[in-house]
Amino acid sequence: MLKRFGVSVAADLLEGFDELVASRGYANRSEAIRDLIRDALVQREWESGDAEAAGAVVLVYDHHRRELQARLTRLQHEAHDRIISTMHAHLDHDNCIEVILLRGKPGQLKGIGEKLIATRGVKHGRVVSTTMGKHLS
Amino acid sequence: MLKRFGVSVAADLLEGFDELVASRGYANRSEAIRDLIRDALVQREWESGDAEAAGAVVLVYDHHRRELQARLTRLQHEAHDRIISTMHAHLDHDNCIEVILLRGKPGQLKGIGEKLIATRGVKHGRVVSTTMGKHLS
Amino acid sequence: MLKRFGVSVAADLLEGFDELVASRGYANRSEAIRDLIRDALVQREWESGDAEAAGAVVLVYDHHRRELQARLTRLQHEAHDRIISTMHAHLDHDNCIEVILLRGKPGQLKGIGEKLIATRGVKHGRVVSTTMGKHLS
């Protein structure tokens, strides 16, 4: 069910906002505002840490590193009840990028991500916070 | 001049937003939405980097460190045309906190901040991006 | 080729760092420091924006939304020369999570990500910056 409410904004602030709406490719202001709201709610979800969240870990590594893939796979198996699925792609002859999708409490997801990123041979990694989507329409 | 427009939001998203509005102490939804818009515009201002912006550098350091204050003051004088003013406070017997307010192009402000933070003896520092306020009502 | 250099750190800073090394699961201090260095370099790569980078876009959306998947697929095809691959997973009966891996200049990757995130019906999205890994051993 959609609800509608009015927002008052000074003319020049609205002008700047309309430029942002256009440059990011939003269909209209409501779209853009819904995204700003959702992003603020997801951030709060991850800060409070109680509700189930979704997240992703992005890793870049050299697959030639001895034992590295075995180690990453082992860590993922230890967290298998939090992992939704994993994708792997080849950046060049040596470098791979891997994305692991996770669900669980934010603290758990951070912990799993930090361990994967800390693994010797991982060149770069990031934990990305997002949402299960249930309470965000 | 205030302009008014309508926003359509799903009922449960609105519920989450109303909680956020209350917990952060906003008087009403319009207030909160204006802040989300302004923050997105300030971020874009700092990313594009062309217009004059305002910023702050926050430094924590031990004032007993030999030559440290002299060095920080010298760096600030080299950038005196970008510096608005500076505040200094005492955290305990040893530690000071200092805030330097700046105005100029985002790239310049980052550069000045990075040099201050990089000074030997500075324990922690951050560059904070904000706005001259002119185009944000 | 590995190079070795010495770092001087105050005793209590080292103590805090050793706790961090342990809690994040690093094998040793060198591992942790290499990660701090790499993360600073990736940030700089994305800020300067000239070199080829890798990135990911994470999207959460309701696949029941009419035309949404078609629209997301169309946007991805328009950017097919920047997209490495895409993974899709089901969070619950309604919600999907999708990760799109990208390579290209940071500005391009941000632009593609912003358009995908701005698409009507996408509940939450983030652009994640990482690296092609070539210059990071």
Add this chain to the structure above:
Amino acid sequence: MLKRFGVSVAADLLEGFDELVASRGYANRSEAIRDLIRDALVQREWESGDAEAAGAVVLVYDHHRRELQARLTRLQHEAHDRIISTMHAHLDHDNCIEVILLRGKPGQLKGIGEKLIATRGVKHGRVVSTTMGKHLS
């Protein structure tokens, strides 16, 4: 007391790091590494939230707004036991920038900052996390 330890880093990673050290104006690698370590520790301090931290709130607002300064001052008085000091500067005929230095638990400091930022008429605000400096040499 200074402690010294060795770090092993691949040659090309070290090359990138040395460029970063130079461009940010660090005197040597140890300086830069100490800053990376301290920043990671301050982030953890703010995430765990138990120990006393220092912080700053940066506000930009139009001082002509009726009642605004009175309201900001009242909010600051309610939090007077957390506030170290405040600095105010004039950006132009209308706009002011104000920095409020705070000490206390990260959650409290965020709460005070969010309330100040949420006050009607404040154009932009940020909460900046830093440290009391005690455990960071």
